Amino acid sequence: MDIEEEERIKALNRYIKGDKPSIICRDAGKSEKWLFKWVNRFKTGEEEWYKSKSRAPKKHGRRTDKEMESTVVNVRNALMEGNEHESKYLGISADAIQYRLEKHGFSREEMPSVSTIKRIVKKHGLIVNKRERYKRVKSKKRYTILNPTRIDEMHQMDFVGPRFIKGYGAISSLNLIDVVSNQVHIEQYDTRSMDNIIGFLIRFWRNNAIPRYLQLDNGMYFIGDFKYPRRFCRFLRFCLYVGVEVVFINPKCPWMNGSIENFNGWFEAKFWDKEKFTSLEDMRAKSTHFVDQYNDLSAWKNKNKSLEHINPTRILNKSLEISQDKLPLTDGKIHFIRKVNNEGDISVLNEAFEVGKEFIDEYVWATICLKKQRIGVYYRAKDQDATILIKKFEYELKEEVKALRPEICKTL
Template sequence: MNEKELREQAIKRYENSEFAKDIYRSLGKSKAWFFKWLKRSKLEGENWSQSQSRKPHQSPKRIDEMMEQMVIETRKHLENKLYSQIGALAISYDLNKQGIISPPISTINKILRRNDLIHQKTKYIPKGVNYPSLVISHSNYLHQIDVVGPRYLKKDGRFYSVNIIDVFDRRNSTNPERRQNRIAVSKGLLSSWKTLGIPLYEQMDNQLSMRGSNHYPHSFGLVIRLCLYVGIQPLFIPLREPWRNG
């Protein structure tokens, strides 16, 4: 006999003038169990003996559909921005910048997973092309520079890090900046030269802030001119091969 049939039998016995105490004791049930189903039999019609879901009609942790759509749209917007971060922190920062109170980071990650918006990075496969390389013999022979970011800090916002490393002895200089433009890169270089010394070569990638200007592609940008001014030879890595930098 299943639970539904047990409930129906108990109420039928009660309607046949059997004492309630004798009924629920003989069935191995409690007094509360019996009177719960007696009450339902009188109030809920012919389906009274069926179990009801305990799940609340409204879950306090359920993600608002409009907010979920905003998270998805923000993610897609960031994906279309060159060099933009697209993770939960970046989405949260962008929503707050729009004046929208962002859901918790864990909630944003749940939305991304549920909508298949978390992608595994493809492993870089070398092209098999050999490029000439310098023979590093001492400190301040070759420095490598890279700009990492954007990154985000709670209650502080977005920042970038201009990182420079001496390839010979691995000494490094880390310089946080609000932007990743030519001014920020130049400030990072000047700071590194004060602490690490001035190298013979400064290796960098082909990021716009380092190579110059799209409007004047045949002119030297600020970073190149700064290096040449202090006697440093700028050295650019091959296009689309950022792994060659540090």
């Protein structure tokens, strides 16, 4: 008998004699929970109640039976072949296999875990080398002051292409993604024009929530041509008109738009490069099926997460006509992620602003506030969680800034 067992027996004997539990526990240097654990064990009538029980699991982890293993292999092979209409764009991941197993009628309890599926795939030699993605920079997200956690808080948008169709010509795809829900919306065009972009957003936002932020690269079809200083292009005017804050990432830094870039890679591998198209209409028809499968899988992955929508949730008023050519300059904000150059400057809409040489090669966040006609530049140091305002500039505009019209949108 070891010392701990003797201690348990001694404590129990004192308890039976009527000593106060608090005194027994104080003398033993134990808690009352400890004391009553052994009192209750004694009351079971076990002969060796004072002995510790093994903590080893009584049952081994469940083993995947041969039938389920065979099903996993068959699903994986079907996904790899990509010939089934209902699963051709899902990819071949363990998540996709679980998704298909559920569609085949298996419950969560019946289907194997992700790690088990991976072991089965490896066992049967069904591993496929992943396509190398662009290398991400270890920035620790100090370049941004945003951390979206709600659905429709931030969307990212980008063009992919062009893709040349024999006998038709070049086609580009305009892709949009919600960074929290991972839901996407896409449309293909034969030109990358602001008319197409604005029309795309009008149609989408009349039936779907308008985000608070829309993050983009610096393509001229988004940011404008800088022909006239402090003049805003139609696309920016439209976003301000409907109450959206546009965020432009730093030039030549696609990793800052990670959500849409990851989707673009999937889009190219599973759809763009895989299918054969005869025309723009043919591509649009086929892309609808691709989007449905992608969004269904994304929703399935998120179904156990407690994701909330932004509040308020707004959509465009369907009865209101929006003229793309006569958009006023509306109160709002436009944001820019910029890297400070060797002169200590940043460029915002082709205009230089001196931030300071102490910030050379660092990323800063610049915000144009239309109503105040001012630019604020913010920075977060490596050892700091908070972002601080480091510079302010007057940003005088020659055009009147109108107030946001509430009737433009409808609150759900």
